[in-house]
Amino acid sequence: MIWNQQVETLSRTEMTAWQAYKLTKIIERVYEKSFLYQIRMKECGLLPENITNLDDLKKLPVTTKQDIAANYPYGLLTMPVSGVAYIHKTLEAQDHFAVSYTRNDLAMWSELMSRILVAGGVNMTSVFQWVGTAKENAPSLGVHFGIQQIGSTLLSDSRSSMLAQIHLIEDFGITSIFSAASHLLQLAQEAGMNGYKPAELPLQNIFCDSNLVSQSQGEKIQQIYGKKPIQVYGMYDIWGMGIAGECHCDAGLHVQEDCFYPEILHPVSGQVLPIGEIGELVLTSLTLEAMPLLRFTTGMLCSLDDSPCACGRTLIRIRKETEKNDLYPCGQRW
Ligand SMILES: [Zn+2]
The missing domain is CATH 3.40.50.12780 (ANL, N-terminal domain)
Structure with missing residues (x-):
């Protein structure tokens, strides 16, 4: 059974168009309301109208865990705290993290x-x-x-x-x-x-x-x-x-890509890699209101697979790589 037949079986063309539309909206939002991203875009000489499709994302630098920690607790919010319904707070090593919803x-x-x-x-x-x-x-x-x-x-x-x-x-x-x-x-x-x-x-x-x-x-x-x-x-x-x-097809993990746009970056050069090649998973949230993140580096090594899945879902899949951690040391930044 598929929970959301309409979204989970969208054609690639439809999904790409929807993602691009959401991206333009999220870029407008962070440029207007997120101090971090406004600074970052200005440093790159970018205005929201310079990012109109998914390919334009590569013009932006990545966001790291260190950025999240440096902006703790409310620095990445795109709204007053009164608009936040739930805060998830953790502490990892010496860094504090808080994600708001x-x-x-x-x-x-x-x-x-x-x-x-x-x-x-x-x-x-x-x-x-x-x-x-x-x-x-x-x-x-x-x-x-x-x-x-x-x-x-x-x-x-x-x-x-x-x-x-x-x-x-x-x-x-x-x-x-x-x-x-x-x-x-x-x-x-x-x-x-x-x-x-x-x-x-x-x-x-x-x-x-x-x-x-x-x-x-x-x-x-x-x-x-x-x-x-x-x-x-x-x-x-x-x-x-x-x-x-x-799903049950043993074919990788379907990404909820109407909400999270995945890219695979070469862990050393930072170049966007084509479908099927192994690199670091980088995610852009397309829907989150409280704390949108652009090109967040996950540290996870994987490849993307857009081949048809027997379950009927058309959502792209990530295939984890567990054997190449030595080859591509996660955490190394470009
Ligand atoms: Zn499947």
């Missing part, structure tokens, strides 16, 4: 997570549980919104012990779970020690944060639980879960 941003988050969860097999009859650490709880908000929008049943949890977690799955008939791969593997171990067979638990859909699952962990989960984990991509410090997610 308007009510419209939260509604968009719900929509994107609905699409991703449905692509992974969630439906109205699902009983869903998020099992995360304290750090992961804030970005789980969007996941919870998505579950509510779909109409599934959401089970809250206060991070039970492993054995209690297994009982929860059995007692409440939890069909869908979102957790770290390492937690799912520990859970399987505990299940085995207590006479349970993980593959016989009611779980039908297993979701994992793509940042926290290695290829070998994914294969182990599939082997033990009998289901391939569905990877969902987001960034705890910048955006929550919901930027991209897998």
